[in-house]
Amino acid sequence: xxxxxxxxxxxxxxxxxxxxxxxxxxxxxxxxxxxxxxxxxxxxxxxxxxxxxxxxxxxxxxxxxxxxxxxxxxxxxxxxxxxxxxxxxxxxxxxxxxxxxxxxxxxxxxxxxxxxxxxxxxxxxxxxxxxxxxxxxxxxxxxxxxxxxxxxxxxxxxxxxxxxxxxxxxxxxxxxxxxxxxxxxxxxxxxxxxxxxxxxxxxxxxxxxxxxxxxxxxxxxxxxxxxxxxxxxxxxxxxxxxxxxxxxxxxxxxxxxxxxxxxxxxxxx
Amino acid sequence: xxxxxxxxxxxxxxxxxxxxxxxxxxxxxxxxxxxxxxxxxxxxxxxxxxxxxxxxxxxxxxxxxxxxxxxxxxxxxxxxxxxxxxxxxxxxxxxxxxxxxxxxxxxxxxxxxxxxxxxxxxxxxxxxxxxxxxxxxxxxxxxxxxxxxxxxxxxxxxxxxxxxxxxxxxxxxxxxxxxxxxxxxxxxxxxxxxxxxxxxxxxxxxxxxxxxxxxxxxxxxxxxxxxxxxxxxxxxxxxxxxxxxxxxxxxxxxxxxxxxxxxxxxxxxxxxxxxxxxxxxxxxxxxxxxxxxxxxxxxxxxxxxxxxxxxxxxxxxxxxxxxxxxxxxxxxxxxxxxxxxxxxxxxxxxxxxxxxxxxxxxxxxxxxxxxxxxxx
Numbered sequence: 001x002x003x004x005x006x007x008x009x010x011x012x013x014x015x016x017x018x019x020x021x022x023x024x025x026x027x028x029x030x031x032x033x034x035x036x037x038x039x040x041x042x043x044x045x046x047x048x049x050x051x052x053x054x055x056x057x058x059x060x061x062x063x064x065x066x067x068x069x070x071x072x073x074x075x076x077x078x079x080x081x082x083x084x085x086x087x088x089x090x091x092x093x094x095x096x097x098x099x100x101x102x103x104x105x106x107x108x109x110x111x112x113x114x115x116x117x118x119x120x121x122x123x124x125x126x127x128x129x130x131x132x133x134x135x136x137x138x139x140x141x142x143x144x145x146x147x148x149x150x151x152x153x154x155x156x157x158x159x160x161x162x163x164x165x166x167x168x169x170x171x172x173x174x175x176x177x178x179x180x181x182x183x184x185x186x187x188x189x190x191x192x193x194x195x196x197x198x199x200x201x202x203x204x205x206x207x208x209x210x211x212x213x214x215x216x217x218x219x220x221x222x223x224x225x226x227x228x229x230x231x232x233x234x235x236x237x238x239x240x241x242x243x244x245x246x247x248x249x250x251x252x253x254x255x256x257x258x259x260x261x262x263x264x265x266x267x268x269x
Numbered sequence: 270x271x272x273x274x275x276x277x278x279x280x281x282x283x284x285x286x287x288x289x290x291x292x293x294x295x296x297x298x299x300x301x302x303x304x305x306x307x308x309x310x311x312x313x314x315x316x317x318x319x320x321x322x323x324x325x326x327x328x329x330x331x332x333x334x335x336x337x338x339x340x341x342x343x344x345x346x347x348x349x350x351x352x353x354x355x356x357x358x359x360x361x362x363x364x365x366x367x368x369x370x371x372x373x374x375x376x377x378x379x380x381x382x383x384x385x386x387x388x389x390x391x392x393x394x395x396x397x398x399x400x401x402x403x404x405x406x407x408x409x410x411x412x413x414x415x416x417x418x419x420x421x422x423x424x425x426x427x428x429x430x431x432x433x434x435x436x437x438x439x440x441x442x443x444x445x446x447x448x449x450x451x452x453x454x455x456x457x458x459x460x461x462x463x464x465x466x467x468x469x470x471x472x473x474x475x476x477x478x479x480x481x482x483x484x485x486x487x488x489x490x491x492x493x494x495x496x497x498x499x500x501x502x503x504x505x506x507x508x509x510x511x512x513x514x515x516x517x518x519x520x521x522x523x524x525x526x527x528x529x530x531x532x533x534x535x536x537x538x539x540x541x542x543x544x545x546x547x548x549x550x551x552x553x554x555x556x557x558x559x560x561x562x563x564x565x566x567x568x569x570x571x572x573x574x575x576x577x578x579x580x581x582x583x584x585x586x587x588x589x590x591x592x593x594x595x596x597x598x599x600x601x602x603x604x605x606x607x608x609x610x611x612x613x614x615x616x617x618x619x620x621x622x623x624x625x626x627x628x629x630x631x632x633x634x635x636x637x638x639x640x641x642x643x644x645x
Contacts (some may be wrong), residue, residue: 056532077534085533087530090533095583105537107526108538242270
């Protein structure tokens with residue numbers, strides 16, 4: 001993935017859907033080099049915030065700008081070259097092959113030489129480990145494989161700003177780690193990413209910044225070590241959450257407290 | 270837990286075979302369909318109450334070709350293998366059979382391309398102008414023109430009214446059958462039933478209010494027939510069909526992306542709203558072109574694109590071209606049966622296509638239901 005990082009700014013964003021305030025007063029600026037994890041319980045407004053940043057939902061109040069221009073004033077074709085979006089569900093209504101779907105990611109780039117097109121598709125297909133499946137039709141694949149095809153399409157699009165809504169939900173551990181590892185490299189190379197995740201441990205391991213949402217408001221915003229505070233998380237999720245810092249590496253481990261004793265003996269925690 | 274984890278060995282991805290683009294298969298299919306159309310057109314020209322052997326058909330074509338060449342001052346170079354023997358043979362060919370053959374091909378292509386575009390923009394392989402009531406709406410428009418006796422647009426009056434009716438119903442079905450960017454099968458079919466019922470009531474009222482002669486014309490619309498096609502009909506439908514197909518081809522790439530979902534297509538730079546509007550106008554134009562002059566011929570837009578999709582995959586560019594040819598071929602065959610199956614009778618073409626298309630549609634619905642595990 002290439003492309004300079006795009007600066008996206010949400011300023012005082014509020015969204016009212018069917019009379020209910022889904023987001024209120026959200027301030028969020030994402031710069032090049034940042035990998036922002038949006039976390040929070042169900043219904044906190046994570047997906048809605050992502051939709052607003054993507055330009056799919058117009059905010060009821062406040063504004064969203066990309067590189068200084070209101071998101072609504074961008075032409076869809078220009079926008080597609082600077083930001084890509086991975087949505088939660090990615091059902092394809094006709095039986096395209098994996099490779100055809102990945103190639104659709106290149107749609108915004110109309111003047112690529114064929115060799116580079118092939119190279120970009122190959123690289124996205126290989127990165128999602130879909131080479132063996134690339135000529136299979138999408139409906140024949142498992143949910144996780146379809147999700148990887150959608151991710152490979154977004155990767156092939158090659159935009160600087162990547163917005164992902166629960167990209168790891170149906171992936172196995174290997175592909176969860178690969179996807180977030182890739183995003184991390186993308187941001188280290190100057191790109192930017194906003195990703196909605198439920199797994200706080202993944203957020204802690206890969207993001208450069210965590211935004212905790214609760215009931216449509218930002219409760220915490222900062223580096224993982226600051227934002228992922230045990231007391232705050234336990235209150236927001238209404239469940240006790242343990243945050244543990246590994247002394248020698250500084251690695252942050254986050255997991256919910258469990259009351260049951262695992263099968264096979266008492267917990268060693 | 271250690272800070273460093275042993276790297277997992279990743280097998281290098283292997284590309285065993287070159288990427289099959291399907292281009293060879295596509296070219297072969299187009300070639301085969303083209304040959305099929307020519308063969309069937311020649312057979313169709315020779316068969317009928319007055320049988321005309323092949324050399325005479327070629328001879329008649331060559332004679333007219335030479336006349337055309339003489340008209341522009343060129344020498345008559347086309348060889349004439351045989352002169353039509355029967356005194357009426359030449360007239361039969363040029364006044365009756367050739368226009369009818371041309372009409373069958375053009376109408377078949379229009380219906381098939383209209384089906385492809387409709388399925389693409391509805392994101393549903395079961396959408397078809399005849400099934401969702403757009404054809405009925407177009408017929409209502411054409412019927413209104415007949416009964417009101419309006420002729421202010423000359424011979425274009427009925428097509429323009431059919432277009433208005435088709436556009437109205439396409440919009441209606443599109444706006445009511447969709448929810449959250451896609452059209453569920455049940456909603457689509459139920460909307461089709463409702464729209465067809467209302468259009469049917471309108472047509473029934475027109476028949477009630479019409480004179481005997483107008484009534485006959487309306488019945489003809491409902492049955493669908495190519496009987497009595499003239500060159501001026503071809504002259505109306507051919508440009509519409511060509512324009513519709515060209516616009517459909519311009520939309521092809523966008524329709525591919527729409528398969529990902531409307532939001533996803535927008536994320537990839539597709540101006541979704543504009544695409545929808547153009548697609549709906551294209552559907553209405555192509556349906557009206559077919560319906561205005563030969564009535565409701567259902568299921569062509571369903572059967573042909575489906576077969577082509579199975580053969581060539583869902584990419585809309587190839588699908589539109591192959592479906593246009595396939596639709597032409599199918600309707601040529603259907604019309605040949607319609608006018609020769611029963612001696613001295615012209616069977617309604619719409620009846621024949623429904624006879625084949627109905628069971629096919631039934632099979633498709635059952636398969637779709639099995640696949641998606643419900644009625645989604």
